[in-house]
Amino acid sequence: MRVLVxxxxxxxxxxxxxxxxxxGIAVDxxxxxxxxxxxxxxxxxxxxxxxxxxxxxxxxDVCRRVAERGLPxxxxxxxxxxxxxxxxxxxxxxxxxxxxxxxxxxxxVARVRxxxxxxxxxxxxxxxxxxxxxxxxxxxxxxxxxxxxLSPKEFxxxxxxxxxxxxxxxxxDLLEHVWDEAAxxxxxxxxxxxxxxxxxLGEPPIITTVRDSGYRAGD
Amino acid sequence: MRVLVxxxxxxxxxxxxxxxxxxGIAVDxxxxxxxxxxxxxxxxxxxxxxxxxxxxxxxxDVCRRVAERGLPxxxxxxxxxxxxxxxxxxxxxxxxxxxxxxxxxxxxVARVRxxxxxxxxxxxxxxxxxxxxxxxxxxxxxxxxxxxxLSPKEFxxxxxxxxxxxxxxxxxDLLEHVWDEAAxxxxxxxxxxxxxxxxxLGEPPIITTVRDSGYRAGD
DNA sequence: GCGGCGGTGACAGCCCGGTGACAGCCGACC
DNA sequence: GGTCGGCTGTCACCGGGCTGTCACCGCCGC
Numbered sequence: 001m002r003v004l005v006x007x008x009x010x011x012x013x014x015x016x017x018x019x020x021x022x023x024g025i026a027v028d029x030x031x032x033x034x035x036x037x038x039x040x041x042x043x044x045x046x047x048x049x050x051x052x053x054x055x056x057x058x059x060x061d062v063c064r065r066v067a068e069r070g071l072p073x074x075x076x077x078x079x080x081x082x083x084x085x086x087x088x089x090x091x092x093x094x095x096x097x098x099x100x101x102x103x104x105x106x107x108x109v110a111r112v113r114x115x116x117x118x119x120x121x122x123x124x125x126x127x128x129x130x131x132x133x134x135x136x137x138x139x140x141x142x143x144x145x146x147x148x149x150l151s152p153k154e155f156x157x158x159x160x161x162x163x164x165x166x167x168x169x170x171x172x173d174l175l176e177h178v179w180d181e182a183a184x185x186x187x188x189x190x191x192x193x194x195x196x197x198x199x200x201l202g203e204p205p206i207i208t209t210v211r212d213s214g215y216r217a218g219d
Numbered sequence: 220m221r222v223l224v225x226x227x228x229x230x231x232x233x234x235x236x237x238x239x240x241x242x243g244i245a246v247d248x249x250x251x252x253x254x255x256x257x258x259x260x261x262x263x264x265x266x267x268x269x270x271x272x273x274x275x276x277x278x279x280d281v282c283r284r285v286a287e288r289g290l291p292x293x294x295x296x297x298x299x300x301x302x303x304x305x306x307x308x309x310x311x312x313x314x315x316x317x318x319x320x321x322x323x324x325x326x327x328v329a330r331v332r333x334x335x336x337x338x339x340x341x342x343x344x345x346x347x348x349x350x351x352x353x354x355x356x357x358x359x360x361x362x363x364x365x366x367x368x369l370s371p372k373e374f375x376x377x378x379x380x381x382x383x384x385x386x387x388x389x390x391x392d393l394l395e396h397v398w399d400e401a402a403x404x405x406x407x408x409x410x411x412x413x414x415x416x417x418x419x420l421g422e423p424p425i426i427t428t429v430r431d432s433g434y435r436a437g438d
Numbered sequence: 439g440c441g442g443c444g445g446t447g448a449c450a451g452c453c454c455g456g457t458g459a460c461a462g463c464c465g466a467c468c
Numbered sequence: 469g470g471t472c473g474g475c476t477g478t479c480a481c482c483g484g485g486c487t488g489t490c491a492c493c494g495c496c497g498c
Contacts, residue, residue: 095333096333096336097316097333114314115315137386137387138385138386138387138438139432140385151430151485151487152431152432153486184489187488188444188489188490189487191444192446192487192489193487194444195446195447199446209444211444370475370476371475372475373475403477406477407455408476408477410454410455410456411457411476411477412477413456414455414457414458415475417456418457428455431454431486
């Protein structure tokens with residue numbers, strides 16, 4: 001787990017850093033919000049321990065920027081102001097947890113661990129072939145950066161082919177995996193769908209035909 | 220966001236459930252740990268509000284099982300025992316946050332929301348897409364600066380979509396996260412709600428349909 | 439030349455998704 | 469406690485685009 005501590009009170013900063021390191025956590029320490037934003041661009045932190053009362057760039061600002069940029073770091077906000085309103089406000093800014101000074105060190109460690117325990121869910125990979133990209137989660141296909149609108153069947157066929165780059169995929173194989181069991185095994189729908197797909201993908205061809213065997217993409 | 224409340228004190232359980240629902244959150248309520256474990260197998264909850272002092276299967280046990288099974292649910296532990304040692308112990312068991320009774324309801328809501336944010340990819344506090352802005356904390360939506368009045372369900376659906384910009388969200392996914400257990404899996408309510416939502420949002424469309432797959436906003 | 443395989447265009451049926459109407463339910467307000 | 473109104477789930481119906489079928493053509497190998 002990688003943690004960035006942002007705390008302008010230097011002694012406290014060093015103390016937190018040393019304490020977390022003693023727990024086997026990789027820690028970087030900076031003392032103002034500007035440095036924090038720089039560091040966040042340079043390395044992927046799991047947890048950000050953030051003092052709210054920072055000079056110049058406040059903890060709230062850093063927190064908001066983290067959320068805006070969609071950074072994966074979870075934010076643990078430290079503050080002297082422990083009123084309910086402040087706490088709620090901080091959480092709504094995008095902080096993931098809140099701790100009021102003075103705090104007990106074991107609790108800080110436990111909360112940092114809790115935040116770092118689970119990182120985001122694994123993202124399904126984007127399939128690529130030449131200048132064609134297929135994103136399964138977004139259900140989008142682009143060619144040279146321009147979106148290509150595909151029907152569900154066309155999309156499924158392309159995904160199946162791009163998922164097996166360089167391999168020859170037979171029409172029977174496509175029927176089995178892309179179509180359901182109701183598909184007529186003597187149908188010509190595979191070649192029709194492939195024709196439409198090729199037409200939408202344009203030139204140069206992404207999918208080649210291997211006579212008597214099937215189709216191939218990528219490689 | 221979908222929440223499971225586990226609280227053996229029935230009146231308190233119902234009060235929490237009703238209060239969260241009023242905030243547009245899909246809530247299921249059970250009154251013991253055994254039921255909680257069953258429910259957790261049946262539906263993907265985002266947040267678990269868990270009383271620590273449960274009969275038979277304790278909150279600690281439930282919490283441990285959640286962590287062991289690698290369930291995506293975040294745990295907010297409720298307890299009467301507010302000593303530091305207890306809090307640290309709870310967090311080490313896998314709880315993600317801690318609240319001591321008696322608590323203020325706005326803080327419970329804020330913490331549940333914060334945990335719900337964490338269960339997905341990090342989400343900025345205000346969701347935007349084109350000229351539409353959605354503020355989860357204020358429960359407001361504006362289009363081109365003009366307020367749009369949405370019902371709780373419509374709001375929750377829009378928030379779920381805007382929180383996953385560019386991703387295709389299936390009707391099943393919406394049913395699981397926006398509706399609670401009472402939802403009929405064969406219902407047409409999702410498309411009806413989406414129709415009403417689109418009508419209120421007006422032109423140009425914010426939400427697009429991906430045939431056979433689901434809906435997408437943003438991107 | 440001819441046979442077989444694969445590509446292409448036209449066409450029609452069908453399924454999916456959108457829409458409007460309606461009813462039950464619940465909370466608010468009187 | 470009664471009534472009203474908004475929210476939400478169900479249903480029936482409609483329209484459009486997807487997709488499977490078919491006929492035909494071109495190409496390649498024999």
